Amino acid sequence: MNIQAPAPDFALKNEEAPFDISELFFSRTDERGVIEAGNAVFQRVSGYEWSALIGAPHKVVRHSDMPKGLFHILWARLKAGLPTGAYIKNRAADGRYYWVYAIVTPIEGGYVSVRLKPTSPVLQTVFEEYAEAVRAETEEGLSAEQSAARMCERVGGLGFATYDAFSSYAIANEILARDRALGREEDQRIKSLKFLLPALKEIESEQKKLFHAFEAIRGIPSNMRIVASRLEPAGGPISAISQNYRLMSNEVTEQLSAFSSDDGSRNLSDTILERVYRAMFIVAAARVQREVGENAHKAIQTGDQRDGFQYESEVLETILEDYMRQSTETLASVYQDIARLMQSSKDLKQLVTGLDSIRVLCRVEAGRLGSNSVALTPVIDQLDRFHVDIDRTLERIVEHAAEVKRLVEKAMPRSVSRTMYAVHGNMTRRGQRANGLT
Numbered sequence: 510m511n512i513q514a515p516a517p518d519f520a521l522k523n524e525e526a527p528f529d530i531s532e533l534f535f536s537r538t539d540e541r542g543v544i545e546a547g548n549a550v551f552q553r554v555s556g557y558e559w560s561a562l563i564g565a566p567h568k569v570v571r572h573s574d575m576p577k578g579l580f581h582i583l584w585a586r587l588k589a590g591l592p593t594g595a596y597i598k599n600r601a602a603d604g605r606y607y608w609v610y611a612i613v614t615p616i617e618g619g620y621v622s623v624r625l626k627p628t629s630p631v632l633q634t635v636f637e638e639y640a641e642a643v644r645a646e647t648e649e650g651l652s653a654e655q656s657a658a659r660m661c662e663r664v665g666g667l668g669f670a671t672y673d674a675f676s677s678y679a680i681a682n683e684i685l686a687r688d689r690a691l692g693r694e695e696d697q698r699i700k701s702l703k704f705l706l707p708a709l710k711e712i713e714s715e716q717k718k719l720f721h722a723f724e725a726i727r728g729i730p731s732n733m734r735i736v737a738s739r740l741e742p743a744g745g746p747i748s749a750i751s752q753n754y755r756l757m758s759n760e761v762t763e764q765l766s767a768f769s770s771d772d773g774s775r776n777l778s779d780t781i782l783e784r785v786y787r788a789m790f791i792v793a794a795a796r797v798q799r800e801v802g803e804n805a806h807k808a809i810q811t812g813d814q815r816d817g818f819q820y821e822s823e824v825l826e827t828i829l830e831d832y833m834r835q836s837t838e839t840l841a842s843v844y845q846d847i848a849r850l851m852q853s854s855k856d857l858k859q860l861v862t863g864l865d866s867i868r869v870l871c872r873v874e875a876g877r878l879g880s881n882s883v884a885l886t887p888v889i890d891q892l893d894r895f896h897v898d899i900d901r902t903l904e905r906i907v908e909h910a911a912e913v914k915r916l917v918e919k920a921m922p923r924s925v926s927r928t929m930y931a932v933h934g935n936m937t938r939r940g941q942r943a944n945g946l947t
């Protein structure tokens with residue numbers, strides 16, 4: 510069916526089509542984005558009769574302030590089977606506008622979009638970003654694809670590695686803002702995931718410090734050997750110590766690679782960050798999906814629905830189950846990553862303790878050489894500082910990782926967190942005992 514949208518009343522274009530923050534709405538489309546169903550809120554807010562909506566392409570509510578780049582991102586992701594969150598400004602039949610945050614989920618034979626009213630401060634950033642994208646499209650003539658690439662690039666400037674990360678952060682903030690506005694307790698699971706981000710960023714920066722610190726002491730053993738050659742016969746104690754220090758610091762450097770992800774190419778905390786954002790999106794999507802599903806269920810009970818609504822309710826239920834399953838899986842993998850990171854930090858700490866004992870030996874040997882060892886002093890002083898820094902850095906990593914672990918547990922459904930603790934909690938303690946850390 511090809512229904513022409515009624516000519517909008519331009520006098521109303523700066524007015525907002527109202528809907529309550531407590532309201533959620535959804536629509537279901539086929540694979541081309543042609544509307545097949547929706548709930549009463551969608552119909553009311555859009556201002557179209559059902560007869561004009563069903564069979565119409567979803568662009569019937571398209572607003573000219575929306576950059577085509579955003580729809581390019583949306584469709585590219587949907588076609589790849591990825592659920593996608595996006596802020597969308599829409600136009601109602603009478604020309605008024607309304608903003609939504611939409612979570613669009615691919616389903617068998619099409620898509621379902623569930624929308625809420627955005628109220629968080631992230632929306633202000635989106636106003637500016639979309640206005641800039643529309644400007645680039647009109648003034649610079651960017652194609653939808655070019656504009657999408659530019660939009661994703663600009664997301665980097667906002668402090669997010671990907672569009673995914675940005676849209677996850679946005680939906681988490683929208684749900685928390687909505688909870689507050691409705692006088693509800695803020696969603697604890699989403700809140701925990703949000704609080705986890707600063708701790709992860711700290712881990713990442715401490716890890717970088719660790720890499721740099723080891724880079725900086727690379728030259729020390731050979732400096733030591735050069736000094737030793739002037740102080741003692743070949744193969745003397747200082748040169749043996751420096752040889753040991755070199756071997757052991759190589760071992761530590763190898764251990765440092767445990768901070769990389771499975772394929773060794775990326776920083777483990779980057780991988781964890783990506784998974785946390787994914788978990789954030791899925792937990793948030795499940796939360797919205799559950800509420801819209803409950804509303805649909807109530808509408809069936811009160812008879813406030815169109816024919817075939819039972820089917821829509823079942824579709825919503827299936828999506829919810831899928832998000833719930835995915836959220837458990839994703840959080841479990843974040844938990845495993847964190848357990849791995851903690852274990853690596855502890856192993857590293859133990860190796861550094863070994864390295865430190867060589868430093869102490871070096872001090873003792875220098876003392877034995879008395880005033881002859883003056884040339885060694887700056888080298889040993891550098892090692893002293895290095896060890897103090899490394900100890901602090903490793904301690905901070907372990908502390909932040911413990912905080913992340915605690916928050917991941919809080920973000921998990923209770924039954925799952927108990928199971929994970931039983932498996933990983935014990936495993937970690939066993940590992941610690943084996944390493945003599947407890």
Ligand SMILES: Cc1cc2nc3c(=O)[nH]c(=O)nc-3n(C[C@H](O)[C@H](O)[C@H](O)COP(=O)(O)O)c2cc1C
Pocket residue numbers: 536537538541542566567568569570571572575577580597598599611613620621622
């Ligand atoms: C499930 C689903 C929901 C959508 N919701 C909207 C929407 O609310 N507003 C909108 O303008 N486009 C929406 N779209 C995207 C439209 O299909 C279309 O790509 C967009 O309006 C841009 O149209 P154009 O590229 O023909 O200009 C949705 C698509 C799908 C699959």
